[in-house]
Amino acid sequence: EVLHFSSGQIEKHFPDGRKEITFPDQTVKNLLPDGQEESIFPDGTIVRVQRDGSKLIEFNNGQRELHTAQFKRREYPDGAVKTVYANGHQETKYRSGRIRVKDKEGNVLMDTEL
Template sequence: KFQKSHVSSGVQVEKYKKKYLPAQGNLSRRIKSAPPRDLGSSDKGQAALPREPLQQVNFPDLEYKNKEEKEEEIQGEISHPDGKVEKIYKNGRRVVLFPNGTRKEVSADGKSVTVTFFNGDVKQVMPDERVVYYYAAAQTTHTTYPEGLEVLHFSSGQIEKHFPDGRKEITFPDQTIKTLFADGQEESIFPDGTIVRVQRDGNKIIEFNNGQRELHTAQFKRREYPDGTVKTVYANGHQETKYTSGRVRVKDKDGNVLMDTEM
Protein backbone atom coordinates (compact mmCIF):
# COMPACT_ATOMS: atom_id res chain seq x y z
CA LYS A 1 0.00 0.00 0.00
CA PHE A 2 2.83 2.37 0.81
CA GLN A 3 4.59 1.73 -2.48
CA LYS A 4 1.37 2.34 -4.42
CA SER A 5 0.73 5.53 -2.47
CA HIS A 6 4.27 6.75 -3.02
CA VAL A 7 4.12 6.27 -6.81
CA SER A 8 0.70 7.93 -7.02
CA SER A 9 1.81 10.87 -4.91
CA GLY A 10 4.89 11.31 -7.07
CA VAL A 11 2.76 11.64 -10.23
CA GLN A 12 0.38 14.09 -8.56
CA VAL A 13 3.25 16.19 -7.27
CA GLU A 14 4.88 16.39 -10.71
CA LYS A 15 1.57 17.64 -12.15
CA TYR A 16 1.41 20.29 -9.42
CA LYS A 17 5.01 21.29 -10.00
CA LYS A 18 4.42 21.82 -13.74
CA LYS A 19 1.14 23.67 -13.25
CA TYR A 20 1.70 25.74 -10.11
CA LEU A 21 5.38 25.76 -9.23
CA PRO A 22 7.64 27.37 -11.82
CA ALA A 23 10.58 27.57 -9.44
CA GLN A 24 11.99 25.61 -6.52
CA GLY A 25 11.92 27.45 -3.25
CA ASN A 26 12.81 27.01 0.35
CA LEU A 27 11.34 23.88 1.53
CA SER A 28 10.75 21.91 4.63
CA ARG A 29 13.37 19.32 3.85
CA ARG A 30 13.48 18.17 7.39
CA ILE A 31 13.35 14.45 7.40
CA LYS A 32 14.43 12.22 10.22
CA SER A 33 17.95 11.10 9.50
CA ALA A 34 18.76 7.42 9.81
CA PRO A 35 15.91 5.10 10.77
CA PRO A 36 16.19 3.49 14.20
CA ARG A 37 18.22 0.29 14.38
CA ASP A 38 16.73 -2.74 16.08
CA LEU A 39 18.52 -3.57 19.32
CA GLY A 40 18.20 -7.30 19.03
CA SER A 41 19.00 -8.12 15.41
CA SER A 42 22.60 -9.13 16.09
CA ASP A 43 22.35 -10.30 19.69
CA LYS A 44 19.04 -11.82 20.53
CA GLY A 45 20.20 -12.85 23.96
CA GLN A 46 17.08 -13.88 25.75
CA ALA A 47 13.85 -12.31 26.90
CA ALA A 48 10.18 -11.20 29.09
CA LEU A 49 6.31 -11.09 29.59
CA PRO A 50 3.36 -10.85 27.22
CA ARG A 51 3.11 -7.50 25.56
CA GLU A 52 0.03 -5.33 25.49
CA PRO A 53 -1.73 -4.97 22.12
CA LEU A 54 -0.56 -1.92 20.24
CA GLN A 55 -2.90 0.27 18.27
CA GLN A 56 -2.61 -0.13 14.51
CA VAL A 57 -1.84 3.04 12.58
CA ASN A 58 -3.06 3.32 9.00
CA PHE A 59 -1.17 5.74 6.81
CA PRO A 60 -3.11 7.71 4.21
CA ASP A 61 -3.54 6.52 0.65
CA LEU A 62 -2.43 9.57 -1.31
CA GLU A 63 -4.20 8.49 -4.48
CA TYR A 64 -7.47 8.43 -2.57
CA LYS A 65 -6.64 11.76 -0.93
CA ASN A 66 -6.01 13.41 -4.29
CA LYS A 67 -9.34 12.17 -5.64
CA GLU A 68 -11.01 13.35 -2.45
CA GLU A 69 -9.53 16.81 -2.88
CA LYS A 70 -11.02 17.16 -6.32
CA GLU A 71 -14.46 16.44 -4.89
CA GLU A 72 -14.04 18.95 -2.05
CA GLU A 73 -14.54 22.64 -2.58
CA ILE A 74 -11.46 24.80 -2.27
CA GLN A 75 -12.06 28.06 -0.44
CA GLY A 76 -8.73 29.55 -1.35
CA GLU A 77 -5.25 28.85 -2.66
CA ILE A 78 -2.07 30.69 -1.72
CA SER A 79 1.20 30.56 -3.66
CA HIS A 80 4.11 31.46 -1.40
CA PRO A 81 7.36 33.10 -2.59
CA ASP A 82 9.35 30.02 -1.56
CA GLY A 83 7.44 27.91 -4.07
CA LYS A 84 5.01 26.13 -1.80
CA VAL A 85 1.29 26.09 -2.52
CA GLU A 86 -1.29 26.13 0.28
CA LYS A 87 -4.86 25.02 -0.35
CA ILE A 88 -7.62 25.89 2.10
CA TYR A 89 -10.85 23.91 1.90
CA LYS A 90 -14.30 24.99 3.00
CA ASN A 91 -14.38 22.27 5.64
CA GLY A 92 -11.35 23.92 7.28
CA ARG A 93 -8.76 21.40 6.14
CA ARG A 94 -5.45 22.74 4.83
CA VAL A 95 -3.01 21.09 2.43
CA VAL A 96 0.47 22.47 1.76
CA LEU A 97 2.47 21.25 -1.25
CA PHE A 98 6.21 21.89 -1.19
CA PRO A 99 8.37 22.24 -4.31
CA ASN A 100 10.29 19.01 -3.65
CA GLY A 101 7.16 16.88 -3.41
CA THR A 102 6.64 16.92 0.35
CA ARG A 103 2.99 17.29 1.32
CA LYS A 104 1.52 18.47 4.64
CA GLU A 105 -2.12 18.10 5.59
CA VAL A 106 -3.68 19.71 8.67
CA SER A 107 -7.18 18.86 9.89
CA ALA A 108 -9.75 21.59 10.45
CA ASP A 109 -9.29 21.48 14.22
CA GLY A 110 -5.50 21.45 13.90
CA LYS A 111 -5.20 18.30 16.02
CA SER A 112 -4.24 15.93 13.19
CA VAL A 113 -1.23 16.57 10.97
CA THR A 114 0.10 14.27 8.25
CA VAL A 115 3.37 15.01 6.46
CA THR A 116 4.32 12.81 3.51
CA PHE A 117 7.96 13.42 2.61
CA PHE A 118 9.38 13.22 -0.90
CA ASN A 119 11.35 10.07 0.02
CA GLY A 120 8.21 8.16 1.03
CA ASP A 121 8.51 8.68 4.79
CA VAL A 122 5.27 9.62 6.55
CA LYS A 123 4.85 11.50 9.83
CA GLN A 124 1.48 11.68 11.59
CA VAL A 125 0.49 13.68 14.66
CA MET A 126 -2.68 12.19 16.13
CA PRO A 127 -5.47 13.92 18.11
CA ASP A 128 -4.38 11.93 21.20
CA GLU A 129 -0.89 13.48 20.79
CA ARG A 130 0.77 10.31 19.54
CA VAL A 131 3.42 10.92 16.90
CA VAL A 132 3.88 8.15 14.34
CA TYR A 133 6.80 8.16 11.91
CA TYR A 134 7.06 5.59 9.12
CA TYR A 135 10.49 5.04 7.54
CA ALA A 136 9.74 3.92 4.00
CA ALA A 137 13.19 2.56 3.15
CA ALA A 138 13.49 0.48 6.33
CA GLN A 139 9.74 -0.29 6.53
CA THR A 140 9.90 0.63 10.21
CA THR A 141 7.24 2.44 12.24
CA HIS A 142 8.24 4.56 15.24
CA THR A 143 5.42 5.64 17.56
CA THR A 144 5.98 8.13 20.40
CA TYR A 145 3.31 8.44 23.10
CA PRO A 146 2.63 11.59 25.17
CA GLU A 147 3.90 9.97 28.37
CA GLY A 148 7.27 9.24 26.73
CA LEU A 149 6.87 5.60 25.70
CA GLU A 150 8.35 4.82 22.27
CA VAL A 151 7.40 1.73 20.26
CA LEU A 152 9.20 0.57 17.13
CA HIS A 153 7.83 -2.03 14.71
CA PHE A 154 10.47 -3.48 12.37
CA SER A 155 9.78 -5.22 9.08
CA SER A 156 11.19 -8.46 10.55
CA GLY A 157 8.32 -8.59 13.03
CA GLN A 158 10.53 -7.48 15.91
CA ILE A 159 8.99 -4.95 18.31
CA GLU A 160 10.87 -2.69 20.69
CA LYS A 161 9.49 -0.62 23.55
CA HIS A 162 11.59 2.18 25.02
CA PHE A 163 10.20 3.29 28.39
CA PRO A 164 10.70 6.72 30.02
CA ASP A 165 12.61 5.12 32.92
CA GLY A 166 15.32 3.92 30.52
CA ARG A 167 14.09 0.34 30.31
CA LYS A 168 13.96 -1.33 26.88
CA GLU A 169 11.87 -4.37 25.99
CA ILE A 170 12.50 -6.33 22.78
CA THR A 171 9.98 -8.85 21.48
CA PHE A 172 11.47 -11.14 18.83
CA PRO A 173 9.44 -12.81 16.07
CA ASP A 174 9.50 -16.13 17.98
CA GLN A 175 7.99 -14.29 20.99
CA THR A 176 11.20 -14.40 23.03
CA ILE A 177 11.23 -11.21 25.09
CA LYS A 178 14.36 -9.49 26.33
CA THR A 179 14.30 -6.61 28.82
CA LEU A 180 17.29 -4.29 29.26
CA PHE A 181 17.16 -2.33 32.51
CA ALA A 182 18.66 1.12 33.00
CA ASP A 183 21.00 -0.17 35.74
CA GLY A 184 22.62 -2.67 33.34
CA GLN A 185 20.71 -5.80 34.33
CA GLU A 186 18.99 -7.96 31.73
CA GLU A 187 16.10 -10.39 31.87
CA SER A 188 15.04 -12.74 29.09
CA ILE A 189 12.06 -15.07 28.88
CA PHE A 190 11.91 -17.73 26.17
CA PRO A 191 8.76 -19.27 24.72
CA ASP A 192 9.40 -22.52 26.66
CA GLY A 193 9.36 -20.61 29.96
CA THR A 194 13.12 -20.52 30.55
CA ILE A 195 14.18 -17.29 32.28
CA VAL A 196 17.72 -15.87 32.08
CA ARG A 197 18.80 -12.97 34.26
CA VAL A 198 22.15 -11.23 33.81
CA GLN A 199 23.31 -9.15 36.77
CA ARG A 200 25.44 -6.02 36.61
CA ASP A 201 28.56 -7.96 37.66
CA GLY A 202 28.08 -10.35 34.73
CA ASN A 203 26.79 -13.26 36.81
CA LYS A 204 24.00 -15.14 35.11
CA ILE A 205 21.03 -16.94 36.68
CA ILE A 206 19.06 -19.39 34.56
CA GLU A 207 15.72 -20.81 35.67
CA PHE A 208 14.53 -23.78 33.60
CA ASN A 209 10.92 -24.83 33.19
CA ASN A 210 11.68 -28.23 34.78
CA GLY A 211 12.54 -26.61 38.11
CA GLN A 212 16.31 -26.71 37.71
CA ARG A 213 18.35 -23.57 38.30
CA GLU A 214 21.85 -22.53 37.24
CA LEU A 215 24.25 -19.87 38.45
CA HIS A 216 27.12 -18.86 36.16
CA THR A 217 30.04 -16.81 37.53
CA ALA A 218 33.64 -16.30 36.42
CA GLN A 219 34.76 -18.90 39.00
CA PHE A 220 32.17 -21.66 38.55
CA LYS A 221 28.90 -22.90 37.07
CA ARG A 222 26.44 -24.39 39.53
CA ARG A 223 23.25 -26.32 38.83
CA GLU A 224 20.61 -26.89 41.49
CA TYR A 225 18.11 -29.73 41.01
CA PRO A 226 14.56 -29.86 42.41
CA ASP A 227 15.52 -32.74 44.74
CA GLY A 228 18.18 -30.55 46.40
CA THR A 229 21.23 -31.99 44.61
CA VAL A 230 23.82 -29.33 43.73
CA LYS A 231 26.46 -29.84 41.04
CA THR A 232 29.30 -27.32 40.63
CA VAL A 233 31.87 -27.17 37.83
CA TYR A 234 34.85 -24.92 38.64
CA ALA A 235 37.02 -22.93 36.24
CA ASN A 236 39.85 -25.47 36.57
CA GLY A 237 37.52 -28.26 35.46
CA HIS A 238 36.95 -29.85 38.88
CA GLN A 239 33.42 -31.06 39.54
CA GLU A 240 31.73 -31.21 42.92
CA THR A 241 28.37 -32.86 43.53
CA LYS A 242 26.51 -32.52 46.83
CA TYR A 243 23.57 -34.84 47.38
CA THR A 244 20.66 -34.32 49.78
CA SER A 245 21.82 -37.36 51.73
CA GLY A 246 25.00 -35.47 52.68
CA ARG A 247 27.21 -37.36 50.24
CA VAL A 248 29.90 -35.27 48.48
CA ARG A 249 31.78 -36.40 45.39
CA VAL A 250 34.64 -34.52 43.72
CA LYS A 251 36.13 -35.26 40.29
CA ASP A 252 39.04 -33.72 38.40
CA LYS A 253 38.73 -32.24 34.91
CA ASP A 254 39.25 -35.68 33.36
CA GLY A 255 36.45 -37.25 35.40
CA ASN A 256 38.67 -39.09 37.88
CA VAL A 257 37.15 -39.31 41.36
CA LEU A 258 39.25 -37.37 43.85
CA MET A 259 36.91 -37.74 46.79
CA ASP A 260 33.66 -39.51 47.60
CA THR A 261 32.36 -39.52 51.16
CA GLU A 262 30.60 -42.84 50.53
CA MET A 263 33.73 -44.65 49.37
Protein backbone atom coordinates in the same frame (compact mmCIF):
# COMPACT_ATOMS: atom_id res chain seq x y z
CA GLU B 1 8.10 4.80 22.31
CA VAL B 2 7.32 1.60 20.39
CA LEU B 3 9.40 0.49 17.41
CA HIS B 4 8.20 -2.18 14.97
CA PHE B 5 10.76 -3.85 12.71
CA SER B 6 10.08 -5.70 9.45
CA SER B 7 11.51 -8.85 11.06
CA GLY B 8 8.61 -8.84 13.51
CA GLN B 9 10.74 -7.58 16.39
CA ILE B 10 9.06 -5.01 18.64
CA GLU B 11 10.97 -2.68 20.98
CA LYS B 12 9.30 -0.68 23.72
CA HIS B 13 11.35 2.15 25.23
CA PHE B 14 10.08 3.41 28.59
CA PRO B 15 10.67 6.86 30.15
CA ASP B 16 12.63 5.32 33.06
CA GLY B 17 15.22 3.91 30.63
CA ARG B 18 13.92 0.34 30.50
CA LYS B 19 13.63 -1.42 27.16
CA GLU B 20 11.47 -4.42 26.36
CA ILE B 21 12.27 -6.30 23.17
CA THR B 22 9.91 -8.96 21.83
CA PHE B 23 11.49 -11.18 19.19
CA PRO B 24 9.59 -12.98 16.41
CA ASP B 25 9.82 -16.29 18.35
CA GLN B 26 8.08 -14.51 21.30
CA THR B 27 11.23 -14.39 23.44
CA VAL B 28 11.04 -11.23 25.56
CA LYS B 29 14.21 -9.43 26.67
CA ASN B 30 14.05 -6.71 29.32
CA LEU B 31 17.01 -4.33 29.50
CA LEU B 32 17.24 -2.30 32.70
CA PRO B 33 19.00 1.07 32.99
CA ASP B 34 21.47 -0.34 35.56
CA GLY B 35 22.79 -2.90 33.04
CA GLN B 36 20.81 -5.94 34.17
CA GLU B 37 19.05 -8.07 31.56
CA GLU B 38 16.22 -10.56 31.77
CA SER B 39 15.18 -12.86 28.92
CA ILE B 40 12.00 -14.92 29.04
CA PHE B 41 11.83 -17.71 26.47
CA PRO B 42 8.63 -19.25 25.06
CA ASP B 43 9.28 -22.52 26.95
CA GLY B 44 9.28 -20.62 30.27
CA THR B 45 13.06 -20.54 30.75
CA ILE B 46 14.23 -17.27 32.32
CA VAL B 47 17.80 -15.94 32.02
CA ARG B 48 18.91 -13.04 34.22
CA VAL B 49 22.27 -11.34 33.61
CA GLN B 50 23.65 -9.13 36.38
CA ARG B 51 25.92 -6.10 35.95
CA ASP B 52 28.94 -8.17 37.04
CA GLY B 53 28.30 -10.61 34.18
CA SER B 54 26.98 -13.43 36.36
CA LYS B 55 24.02 -15.26 34.88
CA LEU B 56 21.11 -17.02 36.57
CA ILE B 57 19.09 -19.44 34.44
CA GLU B 58 15.77 -20.82 35.68
CA PHE B 59 14.57 -23.75 33.59
CA ASN B 60 10.93 -24.74 33.24
CA ASN B 61 11.70 -28.17 34.80
CA GLY B 62 12.68 -26.59 38.13
CA GLN B 63 16.44 -26.66 37.60
CA ARG B 64 18.46 -23.50 38.21
CA GLU B 65 21.92 -22.68 36.95
CA LEU B 66 24.29 -19.93 38.08
CA HIS B 67 27.26 -18.89 35.92
CA THR B 68 30.05 -16.71 37.33
CA ALA B 69 33.66 -16.15 36.33
CA GLN B 70 34.70 -18.70 39.00
CA PHE B 71 32.15 -21.50 38.49
CA LYS B 72 28.95 -22.84 36.96
CA ARG B 73 26.47 -24.37 39.40
CA ARG B 74 23.31 -26.33 38.60
CA GLU B 75 20.67 -26.93 41.26
CA TYR B 76 18.29 -29.83 40.66
CA PRO B 77 14.73 -30.14 42.00
CA ASP B 78 15.76 -33.23 44.03
CA GLY B 79 18.19 -31.08 46.05
CA ALA B 80 21.41 -32.13 44.30
CA VAL B 81 23.84 -29.33 43.41
CA LYS B 82 26.63 -29.73 40.85
CA THR B 83 29.38 -27.12 40.60
CA VAL B 84 32.01 -27.00 37.85
CA TYR B 85 34.89 -24.67 38.70
CA ALA B 86 36.96 -22.64 36.24
CA ASN B 87 39.88 -25.07 36.72
CA GLY B 88 37.68 -27.99 35.60
CA HIS B 89 37.13 -29.56 39.03
CA GLN B 90 33.58 -30.76 39.67
CA GLU B 91 31.77 -31.04 42.97
CA THR B 92 28.38 -32.69 43.37
CA LYS B 93 26.48 -32.40 46.64
CA TYR B 94 23.52 -34.72 47.06
CA ARG B 95 20.49 -34.25 49.27
CA SER B 96 21.64 -37.20 51.40
CA GLY B 97 24.79 -35.28 52.36
CA ARG B 98 27.02 -37.26 50.01
CA ILE B 99 29.72 -35.21 48.26
CA ARG B 100 31.63 -36.29 45.16
CA VAL B 101 34.62 -34.34 43.82
CA LYS B 102 36.22 -35.00 40.41
CA ASP B 103 39.23 -33.49 38.69
CA LYS B 104 39.00 -31.92 35.24
CA GLU B 105 39.54 -35.33 33.58
CA GLY B 106 36.59 -36.78 35.49
CA ASN B 107 38.65 -38.86 37.94
CA VAL B 108 36.99 -39.16 41.36
CA LEU B 109 39.12 -37.43 44.00
CA MET B 110 36.67 -37.81 46.87
CA ASP B 111 33.35 -39.54 47.39
CA THR B 112 31.64 -39.53 50.76
CA GLU B 113 28.72 -41.92 50.95
CA LEU B 114 26.62 -41.64 54.06
